[in-house]
Amino acid sequence: MTSPILLLLSLLSCLLLSSSSSSSSSSSSSSSSKQIPKHYIVYMGSSSNGDGRNAPVSESDHIKLLSTVIPSEEKQRISLIHHYSHAFRGFSAMLTEDEASLLSQHDGIVSVFPDSVLQLHTTRSWDFLGATSSSKFSQSHQEVSTDVIVGIIDTGIWPESPSFSDNGIGQVPRKWKGICMEGSDFKKSNCNRKLIGARYYVQQRSHSGNGTVSRALSGSPRDSIGHGTHTASTAAGSPVMNASYYGLGQGTARGGSLSTRIAAYKACTEDGCSAATILKAIEDAIKDGVDIISISIGMNALFQPDFLSDPIAIGAFHAEEMGVMVVCSAGNDGPFPSTVVNAAPWIFTVAASTIDRAFQSTVLLGNGRTFQGLAINFSNLTRSETYPLVFGKDAAAKFSPVSEARNCYPGSLDPKKVSGKIVVCIDTEPMLSKRIKKLVVEDAKAKGMIFINGESKGTPLDSGVFPFTEVGIVEGYKILKYMTSNNNPTATILPTVGIPNFRPAPVVAYFSSRGPGGLTENILKPDIMAPGVAILAAVTPKAEPGTVPIGKEPPGYAIRSGTSMACPHVTGAAAFVKSVHPGWSTSMIKSALMTTATVYDNLRKPTENGSGQSATPHEMGAGEISPLKALNPGLVFKTTTQDYLKFLCYYGSSEKKIQSLSQTNFKCPRKSSENLISTINYPSISIDKLDRHGGIQTIGRTVTNVGPPNSTYIAAVSAPSGLVVKVWPQKIAFGEGLKEASFKVSLYGKEAPGGYNFGSITWSDGLHSVRMVIAVNVE
Ligand SMILES: *[C@@H]1O[C@H](CO)[C@@H](O)[C@H](O)[C@H]1NC(C)=O
Ligand SMILES: *[C@@H]1O[C@H](CO)[C@@H](O)[C@H](O)[C@H]1NC(C)=O
Numbered sequence: 001m002t003s004p005i006l007l008l009l010s011l012l013s014c015l016l017l018s019s020s021s022s023s024s025s026s027s028s029s030s031s032s033s034k035q036i037p038k039h040y041i042v043y044m045g046s047s048s049n050g051d052g053r054n055a056p057v058s059e060s061d062h063i064k065l066l067s068t069v070i071p072s073e074e075k076q077r078i079s080l081i082h083h084y085s086h087a088f089r090g091f092s093a094m095l096t097e098d099e100a101s102l103l104s105q106h107d108g109i110v111s112v113f114p115d116s117v118l119q120l121h122t123t124r125s126w127d128f129l130g131a132t133s134s135s136k137f138s139q140s141h142q143e144v145s146t147d148v149i150v151g152i153i154d155t156g157i158w159p160e161s162p163s164f165s166d167n168g169i170g171q172v173p174r175k176w177k178g179i180c181m182e183g184s185d186f187k188k189s190n191c192n193r194k195l196i197g198a199r200y201y202v203q204q205r206s207h208s209g210n211g212t213v214s215r216a217l218s219g220s221p222r223d224s225i226g227h228g229t230h231t232a233s234t235a236a237g238s239p240v241m242n243a244s245y246y247g248l249g250q251g252t253a254r255g256g257s258l259s260t261r262i263a264a265y266k267a268c269t270e271d272g273c274s275a276a277t278i279l280k281a282i283e284d285a286i287k288d289g290v291d292i293i294s295i296s297i298g299m300n301a302l303f304q305p306d307f308l309s310d311p312i313a314i315g316a317f318h319a320e321e322m323g324v325m326v327v328c329s330a331g332n333d334g335p336f337p338s339t340v341v342n343a344a345p346w347i348f349t350v351a352a353s354t355i356d357r358a359f360q361s362t363v364l365l366g367n368g369r370t371f372q373g374l375a376i377n378f379s380n381l382t383r384s385e386t387y388p389l390v391f392g393k394d395a396a397a398k399f400s401p402v403s404e405a406r407n408c409y410p411g412s413l414d415p416k417k418v419s420g421k422i423v424v425c426i427d428t429e430p431m432l433s434k435r436i437k438k439l440v441v442e443d444a445k446a447k448g449m450i451f452i453n454g455e456s457k458g459t460p461l462d463s464g465v466f467p468f469t470e471v472g473i474v475e476g477y478k479i480l481k482y483m484t485s486n487n488n489p490t491a492t493i494l495p496t497v498g499i500p501n502f503r504p505a506p507v508v509a510y511f512s513s514r515g516p517g518g519l520t521e522n523i524l525k526p527d528i529m530a531p532g533v534a535i536l537a538a539v540t541p542k543a544e545p546g547t548v549p550i551g552k553e554p555p556g557y558a559i560r561s562g563t564s565m566a567c568p569h570v571t572g573a574a575a576f577v578k579s580v581h582p583g584w585s586t587s588m589i590k591s592a593l594m595t596t597a598t599v600y601d602n603l604r605k606p607t608e609n610g611s612g613q614s615a616t617p618h619e620m621g622a623g624e625i626s627p628l629k630a631l632n633p634g635l636v637f638k639t640t641t642q643d644y645l646k647f648l649c650y651y652g653s654s655e656k657k658i659q660s661l662s663q664t665n666f667k668c669p670r671k672s673s674e675n676l677i678s679t680i681n682y683p684s685i686s687i688d689k690l691d692r693h694g695g696i697q698t699i700g701r702t703v704t705n706v707g708p709p710n711s712t713y714i715a716a717v718s719a720p721s722g723l724v725v726k727v728w729p730q731k732i733a734f735g736e737g738l739k740e741a742s743f744k745v746s747l748y749g750k751e752a753p754g755g756y757n758f759g760s761i762t763w764s765d766g767l768h769s770v771r772m773v774i775a776v777n778v779e
C-alpha cells in the first residue's frame with residue numbers, strides 16, 4: 001500500500017535517531033583541537049597461532065602503539081578497554097577522530113572504527129520442523145557426538161529455568177576450556193552439564209560525554225531481560241513437558257538437540273550491545289571451544305559498514321577460519337528489500353517464518369457477529385457482556401487532529417469519551433508501534449482495544465491482561481460499518497486461544513528482513529528461514545506490572561517473535577547435524593541445511609510471503625529448514641577460507657588488508673571484479689547483473705558426495721520462462737575414486753523478464769534431492 005512512503009518515513013526517523021551521534025563527530029572535527037575521545041575498535045587481523053610466524057601481539061605492544069598517537073599529557077587514555085589476541089588481534093581504546101585516522105594508516109592495521117550499539121533482533125516449533133519427539137530422534141539417528149557446544153551471545157541466561165536442567169546428560173566435554181564466571185547473583189554452581197559456561201563483560205559507554213564513564217553489565221551473567229534465555233533454550237534447551245504461557249501454546253518446550261551444551265556470553269543490556277563487547281565475546285567463545293556461535297543481534301540495515309569494519313563479520317570470519325560456525329539473525333526491517341544484515345558469506349543468515357500455530361482472540365459484536373483477531377491476551381471479558389464501542393476519531397481530545405485520534409496517537413484521545421469502552425484504532429500512519437497505541441488506549445481507561453491493521457503482519461502482540469485484538473482490513477471495514485449503522489454499537493474481546501495445525505504455514509514473517517544484500521548482490525541472502533513468530537521458550541520469570549493475570553505467577557516461558565527467535569532454531573539444527581556428523585566442516589553443515597530446505601507449506605503449496613504471493617529466495621533464502629533431511633543431504637558444497645579471501649578481493653578490499661586479516665601472503669587473483677563473487681563455491685547462486693545483450697554467462701560449482709559412494713545424480717533445472725539455464729554435465733556418476741565433481745551453469749537472458757528472476761537446480765539420485773537456488777537480475 002503505502003510502502004515506499006513508509007520506507008521513506010522510517011529512513012527519516014532512523015536518520016533523526018542517529019543524527020545526535022554523527023553531528024557530534026562532525027562538529028568536533030571542525031575544531032580539531034577539541035575532539036572528544038570516543039571508543040574505537042582497532043582491528044589487526046588474524047592472530048595466526050598456527051605456524052607462529054607472527055607471535056600474538058601483547059598488551060604492551062598495543063600500549064606502545066597507542067602512545068605514538070595519543071599526546072603524553074592525556075596519558076590516562078593510553079590504556080586498552082578490550083584486548084583481542086586469541087582468534088584475531090586488536091584492541092579497543094578511547095581515541096579522537098584524528099588519532100583513529102592516524103592509526104588506520106599504520107601497517108598491519110586492517111581497520112579502525114568507532115564502537116557502535118547493535119540491537120537485539122527482538123515447543124512446538126521443533127515438532128513443526130519435522131524433528132518429532134526427541135526419543136524418536138535418537139532411535140532413528142544415533143547421535144555420534146554428545147559434545148556439541150553452542151555459544152549464545154545475548155543478554156545472559158536464567159540458569160534456574162528447567163530448560164537448562166542437565167538430567168540425563170553426560171560429563172562436560174573434555175574440549176571445553178571456558179569458565180562459569182561468578183557474579184553478584186550468579187554462582188559457579190549455577191552452571192551444570194547442560195549450561196556448561198557463562199561469562200559477562202564490563203561495557204564501556206561510548207556515548208558518554210568525555211567517555212570516562214563505564215558501566216558494568218550488572219556484574220553477572222544472569223539475564224534480566226529474557227532474550228538470551230529465550231534464544232538459548234530455543235537452540236539447545238532440555239525438554240520441558242507441559243510448558244506454556246499461562247496455558248497458551250502448551251506442549252513440550254525444547255531445543256533442537258538433547259545433548260547439545262550451552263555457553264552463555266552476556267554482551268547486551270536493554271540498550272543494546274556494544275560492538276567491542278560482541279567482538280570480545282566471539283573471541284572468548286572461540287577460545288572456550290564452542291562449535292557454533294548464535295548471534296541474534298545486528299546493525300541497523302541503513303548503516304551497514306563494510307565487511308572489514310563490521311564487528312560481527314570480523315569475529316565470524318575468524319570463527320569460521322577456526323572451524324566454528326556463526327549463525328545470525330537477518331534483522332526485523334522487512335518487508336522492504338535490501339534490509340538483510342549479517343550478510344557476509346561466512347555467516348549463516350536466518351530469516352523468520354510463522355509456524356502452524358496461531359493465537360486468535362475473537363471480537364464479538366453486539367449484533368452477534370464474530371471476527372477472528374490475532375493477539376495474545378488474557379482478557380477477563382466473557383461472551384455474556386458487551387461494552388460500548390467507539391472509534392478513536394470520535395473520541396478525540398480537544399485540539400487533537402482527527403488523523404491522530406483514529407490512529408490512537410499519544411495524547412489524542414479524550415479519556416472521558418473512551419473510559420469503559422472498547423476503542424477501535426487504525427494504522428494508517430504507523431509511525432508508532434501497536435504496543436504504544438495499546439498503552440495509550442489502556443491509559444485512557446478503556447475496556448479494550450480493536451486494532452485494524454492495514455497489512456496483515458501476522459505477529460501477535462502480547463498485550464498482557466489488557467483485552468486487545470488485531471484484525472485485518474476486511475474485518476475492520478465490517479466492524480466500522482456496524483458501528484456507523486448502529487446507534488449503540490457494542491462488542492467484547494474474548495481470551496486468546498491457540499489454534500493448532502494452522503494453515504498455511506510456514507509463511508515468511510512480515511518483519512523478516514529481505515534480500516538482496518546491501519553490500520553485494522552476488523551472494524544470495526538471507527540463506528535460510530526458520531520459525532520466528534510466536535515462539536514459546538524459556539524466559540526470566542519476572543514480569544512487568546500489568547502483564548500478569550490476577551492470581552497467577554509469572555511463568556518461566558513466553559511467546560516472542562523476531563528473527564532473533566529464528567536464528568537459534570538454525571543453531572540448534574546445525575548442532576543436531578554436527579552431533580550426527582562430527583567430522584563435517586561448518587560449510588558442509590550449512591550446505592546440508594540449505595539444499596534440503598523446503599519451499600512448500602503444509603498445504604503442499606509454494607511457501608507464501610505474507611501477502612498471498614509465492615515467497616522468493618530474497619525473502620526465505622533456500623527455504624524453511626528441515627533438520628532431519630539435512631542429516632542426509634547426498635551432496636554438499638564446500639566453501640573454504642580461501643574462497644572467502646577471494647570474495648574479499650572481488651569485493652574490492654585491498655590485498656594488503658586481506659594479507660593482514662589472514663596473516664598469510666595470499667595473492668588476489670589477477671582478475672578481481674565484483675561479478676566474480678558469483679563464482680565462489682556457495683550453495684546458492686546470485687548474479688546481480690545479467691546483461692540481456694551480453695551473451696551467455698557461465699559459472700562453476702563443485703559438489704562433494706557425502707552419501708552412498710556409487711551414486712549417479714541427474715540435474716533438473718527450474719527457471720522462469722525466458723531465462724535459459726543449462727547445466728553441464730547433466731549427469732554425474734560418483735564412484736570409489738570420485739567423491740568430488742564440478743559442473744557448470746550457463747545463463748542466457750535475452751528473452752527473460754527484466755529484474756530478478758528466481759529458479760533452482762536440483763541434483764537427484766532417486767534418494768536425495770540437492771536443491772540449489774538461483775537469483776538472477778536481468779538488465
Ligand atoms: C568527565 O566525566 C567525569 C565523570 O562524569 C566528570 O567528573 C568530569 O568533569 C568530566 N570531564 C570533562 C572534561 O567533561
Ligand atoms: C499441565 O499444566 C496445566 C496448567 O498449566 C495443568 O492444569 C495440568 O495438570 C498439567 N498437566 C500435567 C500432565 O502436568
Ligand SMILES: *[C@@H]1O[C@H](CO)[C@@H](O)[C@H](O)[C@H]1NC(C)=O
Nearest residue numbers: 335510609610611612613614
Ligand atoms: C509478496 O510478494 C509480492 C510479489 O513479489 C510483493 O508485491 C509483496 O509486497 C510481498 N509481500 C510482502 C509482505 O513482502
Ligand SMILES: *[C@@H]1O[C@H](CO)[C@@H](O)[C@H](O)[C@H]1NC(C)=O
Nearest residue numbers: 379380381382385465466550
Ligand atoms: C478485569 O480485570 C480488571 C483488572 O485487570 C478489572 O478492573 C475488571 O473489573 C475485570 N473485569 C471483569 C469483567 O471481571
Ligand SMILES: *[C@@H]1O[C@H](CO)[C@@H](O)[C@H](O)[C@H]1NC(C)=O
Nearest residue numbers: 708709710711734735736737
Ligand atoms: C561400487 O561399484 C564398484 C564397481 O562397480 C564395486 O566394486 C563396489 O563394490 C561398489 N561399492 C559399493 C559401496 O556399492
Ligand SMILES: CC(=O)N[C@H]1CO[C@H](CO)[C@@H](O)[C@@H]1O
Nearest residue numbers: 246247378379495496497549
Ligand atoms: C488469565 C487468562 O484468562 N488466561 C486465559 C488465556 O487464554 C487461555 C486459552 O484460551 C485460557 O485457558 C486462560 O484461562
